Amino acid sequence: MRALVATLCVAIIAACSVPAFAADPDQLFAESTAAAKEGNFQVAYEKMKEVWRLRPSYDVAANLAFYERKLGKTREAAEHLELALSQFPVTGEPVVRDRMKQDLDALRAELGRVEFDVPSGTIILVDGEERGKTPLKPAHVYVTPGKHTFEARRPGQRGSASIDVATGQATTVTIPLSKYEGDDDSGDDKKNGGVVTTPDGSSEGIPLWSGIVVGGLGLAGIGAGIGLAVVAGSSGSSADEAAAALPSRTACQGDAPHESCASIADDLETRDLLSNASMGAFIAGGILVAGGATLIGLSAAGVGGTENAAFVPWIGPGVAGATFAGSF
Known part of the structure; x- marks a missing residue:
């Protein structure tokens, strides 16, 4: 194996x-x-x-x-x-x-405080908003006065209770849990930790598109690195030109610095920030390009059959990437 x-x-x-x-x-x-x-x-x-x-x-x-x-x-x-x-x-x-x-x-x-009588490891929601997992720290949650719906969620169990919370009062809510067989607790992919198992004898392997997507993300990262490096260089050049135009080398020192000093400092800060970001983008892009090539190679080799494999590309606010895992 x-x-x-x-x-x-x-x-x-x-x-x-x-x-x-x-x-x-x-x-x-x-x-x-x-x-x-x-x-x-x-x-x-x-x-x-x-x-x-x-x-x-x-x-x-x-x-x-x-x-x-x-x-x-x-x-x-x-x-x-x-x-x-x-x-x-x-x-x-x-x-x-x-x-x-x-x-x-x-x-x-001006508020109400609510504690919960539920088993440890229970996720608590207030009016649909997740507020933490028991044991809570602190042991209570704050709510505005009035009626609220409290939900408790555990693997295979659910419960809810709606109560009126009084102003300035502390209340303990007991939420009875009952068996729950919803989507989040059913399915072989959930039982196997999100890893999809291909049936025995299946000819399916790692899809070619997975390598193309990862490689494409890598090229995008490298392109971003180039763009950031260009802008960083421009900011650095602007700072150098402004510094050269100062009347003296000590013009930015003392209690009354030259009016150009603030602009020079901003340009230098922008240069450093973008240079660091550029380096990160280059490194990330290189990793993804290499990963994409690996996945394409595995796809061409026909890796699949009875193996457990999962490939999940992910994109979020300001981030992008992919995760591949398999055993065979």
Whole structure:
């Protein structure tokens, strides 16, 4: 018995575009704070969300909670503020911690808290939105006052309950589970972990189109890398030309830098960002081209029959790739 497992993955820039926000969390934090001081809480919130993605910490969670409360996102504010308090450093200012606790109490007074009496490993949904798997951390979920439908899902089991949640109250919901034989728990492909088994004696092998798709994605990645490299080079040239035109080498130092210095810094930052992205696209493209050639070769060799094989191309927001696995 010989085994082959090949996994081909790539994360390439799908649209070859520069991100809307820079990848510097400190800069984004400062920009968010500045937007909040100007009263633009929506912009402040969006930038702070990006900071959270890059550097999740208690202070970022606390700022998110503040902006969410300003924008009427009471539930999200309570969740982030509770998280911030759970991570608050023991050496932190007691006055700040006490103020955060007061704010959380005020938010809880506007919401309801629900705990669930279900087995561990149960997925919980509130009004169709997945909120986590038990045991939940924290043990409750926040909901707005009123009637809500709570669902519990486990392999082969389902259950639901609809109740009215009172303002400022904590409630425990028991969701009875019953046998469920829906699509997600039936079918041989589910039982085998998503691997499709071809019937004994079948002449089907790895399809030729799988290699063509993977190879095509690889060529697209290489093309993206070339485009990004060209733009990065252009930004670098612009920065060099502007730097050469400065009156002195120290024109960008001190308290009053030359007016061109900001533009030079932006060009250099763009050059570095795009150069890194270009390198990633080249590497990913090369991997996919090689993978596509491998799949085409396996297809031509007639790999198939009684083997277990699965090939899944995938494309998502800003990413593309494929996964192939087989044993024979």
